[in-house]
Amino acid sequence: MTRSEAAELYNQARRRGMREYREAIVSGRYPYLPVLDDILENASVEAQLPIGIVDVPLEQVVGTKTAGRTAAFSANFMPLLEPGTEFAGKWISLCVAHVEEGIRDPVRCYEYLGSFYVQEGNKRVSVMKYFDAASITANVIRIVPKYADRPAIRAYYEFMEFFSLSKMYELQLTREGGYAKLQAAMGKQQEEAWTDDDRANVRSLLVRIRKACRDRGADKMEITPGDVLVMLLQVYSYQTLLDDTPAQLAAHLDAAWDDVLALARPDARQVSTVPAAPPEKPLIKRILPVKLAVEPSHLKVAFVNERTPTTSTWTNAHEFGRNQVGQVFAGKVETVAYNNAEPGKNDEQLIEQAITDGATLIFTTTPKLAAASLRVAVRHPEVRILNCSMDLPYASIRTYYSRIYEAKFITGAIAGAMAANDKVGFVASYPMLGMPADINAFALGARMTNPRVKIDLQWTCLPGDPLKTFAQKGITVISGRDTPAPGHPSREYGIFQVRPGGVLQDLASPFWHWGQFYEHVVRSVLDGSWKVDKSGTDGKVVNYWWGMNSGVIDVLFSRELPHDLRHLASILRSGIIAGSIDPFACHIVAQDGSLKNDGLHGFAPEEILHMDWLCDAVEGHIPEYNELTEEARPMYRVQGIHREHLPKEAREV
Numbered sequence: 001m002t003r004s005e006a007a008e009l010y011n012q013a014r015r016r017g018m019r020e021y022r023e024a025i026v027s028g029r030y031p032y033l034p035v036l037d038d039i040l041e042n043a044s045v046e047a048q049l050p051i052g053i054v055d056v057p058l059e060q061v062v063g064t065k066t067a068g069r070t071a072a073f074s075a076n077f078m079p080l081l082e083p084g085t086e087f088a089g090k091w092i093s094l095c096v097a098h099v100e101e102g103i104r105d106p107v108r109c110y111e112y113l114g115s116f117y118v119q120e121g122n123k124r125v126s127v128m129k130y131f132d133a134a135s136i137t138a139n140v141i142r143i144v145p146k147y148a149d150r151p152a153i154r155a156y157y158e159f160m161e162f163f164s165l166s167k168m169y170e171l172q173l174t175r176e177g178g179y180a181k182l183q184a185a186m187g188k189q190q191e192e193a194w195t196d197d198d199r200a201n202v203r204s205l206l207v208r209i210r211k212a213c214r215d216r217g218a219d220k221m222e223i224t225p226g227d228v229l230v231m232l233l234q235v236y237s238y239q240t241l242l243d244d245t246p247a248q249l250a251a252h253l254d255a256a257w258d259d260v261l262a263l264a265r266p267d268a269r270q271v272s273t274v275p276a277a278p279p280e281k282p283l284i285k286r287i288l289p290v291k292l293a294v295e296p297s298h299l300k301v302a303f304v305n306e307r308t309p310t311t312s313t314w315t316n317a318h319e320f321g322r323n324q325v326g327q328v329f330a331g332k333v334e335t336v337a338y339n340n341a342e343p344g345k346n347d348e349q350l351i352e353q354a355i356t357d358g359a360t361l362i363f364t365t366t367p368k369l370a371a372a373s374l375r376v377a378v379r380h381p382e383v384r385i386l387n388c389s390m391d392l393p394y395a396s397i398r399t400y401y402s403r404i405y406e407a408k409f410i411t412g413a414i415a416g417a418m419a420a421n422d423k424v425g426f427v428a429s430y431p432m433l434g435m436p437a438d439i440n441a442f443a444l445g446a447r448m449t450n451p452r453v454k455i456d457l458q459w460t461c462l463p464g465d466p467l468k469t470f471a472q473k474g475i476t477v478i479s480g481r482d483t484p485a486p487g488h489p490s491r492e493y494g495i496f497q498v499r500p501g502g503v504l505q506d507l508a509s510p511f512w513h514w515g516q517f518y519e520h521v522v523r524s525v526l527d528g529s530w531k532v533d534k535s536g537t538d539g540k541v542v543n544y545w546w547g548m549n550s551g552v553i554d555v556l557f558s559r560e561l562p563h564d565l566r567h568l569a570s571i572l573r574s575g576i577i578a579g580s581i582d583p584f585a586c587h588i589v590a591q592d593g594s595l596k597n598d599g600l601h602g603f604a605p606e607e608i609l610h611m612d613w614l615c616d617a618v619e620g621h622i623p624e625y626n627e628l629t630e631e632a633r634p635m636y637r638v639q640g641i642h643r644e645h646l647p648k649e650a651r652e653v
Contacts, residue, residue: 006095010079010088013130017078024075032070033077034063036110036117036143043112044146051140053106056116057170058129058136065110065119073122077129087123094127103128107136112143113156114172134207135170151176166194170206171226175263177643178230185233201242205229212250216257221264231263232256234371234394235378255378258395262541269393269541271605273403275520275550276529299525301325301335301518302354304347304364308339313481315339317512318365318388324515325522333522343634347372355380361525363400363518364388367432367638373397384525386544389639390433391609395541400517401434403547404482405441405608407510407555409583410572411479411495412445414508417565418477418497422452425470425478428459430632431622432639436611441583442479443617448586449568457620461632471498482510494556506558508569516551517544545605549577584608589616612641 024031061077064070072081081087097103107121116138118125128136144160145153155176162179163169173179183190186198194202209232210225232241235256244252253260262269301322306312309319319337326335338354341347347369354362355376360383364373367389377385377396386398415424424446428435443455456475458466470478481493494509521544524530546552555573557566575581588597590613597603603611614622625636637643 001096001099003092003096006092006099007083007088009095009130010092011083013078013091013126014080014083016130017074017076017080020074020076020078021080029075031075033073033075033122034117035067035070036063036065036112037067039112040143044148046144046146049142049144051111051142053137053139054167054169055135056109056111056138056140058125058133060114060169060172061109061116061118061125061129061136063115063117064122065117069122073126077122077126079123079126091123091127094123095130098127098131103136107138109138110141110143111169113145113152114159114169116140165192166199166202168194168199168202170203172224173226173230174222174224175227175230178227181230181233182226185230185238187238202229205241208244208246208249209253212246212253213260215250216253223260223264227263228253228260231259235259235375255381256396258540259374259378259393262393262395269391269543271609272542272544272546273605274546276524297332299329299333299361299522300358301333301522302351302357302359302362303335303337304341304350304354304362304369305337305339306341306343306366306368315365318363318514321514321516321518325518328515328519329522329526332526341369341372343368343372348376351376351385355383360384361522362386368634370397370399370638384530386521390545391543393541398542398544400521400544400546402512402517402553403545403608404510404512404553405434405437405583406548406576407553408438408479409441409445409576410555410569411508411510412442413449413572414445414561414565414569415442415477415479415495416446416448416450416453417568418495418507419446419450419453420476421474422450423454423456423473423475423477425456425458425466425473425475426618426620427466427478427480428457428461430461430635430639431459431624431628431641432635433609433641434611436614436622436641437608439618440588440611440615443615444583444586444588445572447617453617455618455620457614457618459620459623461628461636462623463629477507482512505560507561508555508557511554511556513552513554517546520550545609547576548573549579590614591616591618610641 021031072079072087074080079088079091094103103124105121105124107118107124109116109118109121125136145156147153147157155174158176158179159172162171162183165183180190183192206225206229209228213225213228232252236252241249241252303318303322305315305318307315309316322335322337325333336354336357336359338350341350351362351364351372362383362385364370364385365388367387370387370389370392373385373387374394374397377383381396386400388401389399390401392399426439426442428439439455439457446453446455456470456473458469460466467478476498477495478498479495493506495507497505497507499505521530548554555569557569561569572581576583582602584597585599585602586597587599588595590596593616596613596615612622614620622641624642625633625640628636
């Protein structure tokens, strides 16, 4: 290349820079390169660590270390200075060198939170960016921010740990837990270092994903190709993605595109707290028996259960719901149950079998089946699949649960009034989403009828027998399981009182009325109000979280409950259904003494769902993953309140 040819390239690069400069000015953005020294003035820094010579992705080189050369470059690293300047002459020389022999001398830069700021070699970076090079060799010093309990800092600390294994700066994730998921998907141990082949394979995947995302406009979203890769690995195997041709990868991305959109849009999650009103029928349809929309005349609905109705209280409750659907929609809806789905073994096969058998609406009734539900849903976008869990981030499946804390508030009020020694026992199952809200609502209800009451919290997911613990402490009023176990005469469910001689007197119990929920969903399909939209433009995440006002949860009162207490409980029940009583619209102090609510308002659904603290009426704690029994850990990985902060050895795909 001659210098005159390189000079013309400089003019082209400068035009790019001037265009970027003008656009930044018009849109109110800073038109020059960001300066790391300025950024660090308002940052807390833990240390500076020399990384050494590494290949740095050029798209992550975003600024300069000091302000000395700021005005020479636009924000996209293209030159701004006039031709004929010394700066332009050096840029032109580097351009010639790059074309003829390549730029070999490493630049010197600082890395902060995954972005790079050049201290020496700005013009080399500018030339390489002009030629759309993928990376540049750099001598890197890392600026380590002080740890803070913020999503961006937590994610960066995960990156630093993972970088020690992968040595890849291209692999940037914005969601916590993603690096461990990737490591597991690749079949590697948590502490296993990457080989050169591993790096080459993942680089190839990232390049192809970046191009496919750019073709679909996702390069403008607040997600990285690494985020998309981890999401795809929830659906497809690592080897499948490696073997994909560009066309096949694009097809796989299209199939999961709604989930990519949901990943990119923090506001995509919708918590449905009440059933939607049925659509208004057009006047002509009300007058004439004319079908104006495509509505199914017959529907096959499948229920996939982890266990059987005779061995599981949970499955038994859903079986009652299935039978209600069959009765309400007799002649229009056929239901079938598929039992004994083992997560990670035959769960996908059972869901696929339901589809083969003609089911177009499928309910998987435990959080443990969420992963299989997602994988099947992506393969069958024409089938509606719902998983009984809470707050999953996927658009291809919907989740559903009920606000059982409302019923717990009422049973807590009963328990507080019946506690002669101001002590009530509470048996909790898993430290999963929503469970702290159940415990707190119960405690607030108990304290409403007995200001001196203390709730002794015990967990079935920890070693030991909660009922024996209560007996040793002289606690006789207990909140146990929410429903009786099928085939067992035991009355240790709901709230009950242990009377002299060990006789149990049941008082009240929350009741899961799944049939009400299933009836609503089936009707929405039959009347055409739930339309399957897989156009790739929706990306909405729908989580159903209905309460007593929809009929999906209620409280059953025992005949032995004192009349006046039954009257009080009925008033609370009516108030919650009408919306005039909110269990959390009161003065609330947490165990650590902090004020959680001043009593003037309640909490938003997201605050209740992600509650991870206990009020000061509760004696006990929320267990961490390492405290749980082996049997309880799989559920925590899916729905645990701190599942994004699992210890490394516990993280799975």
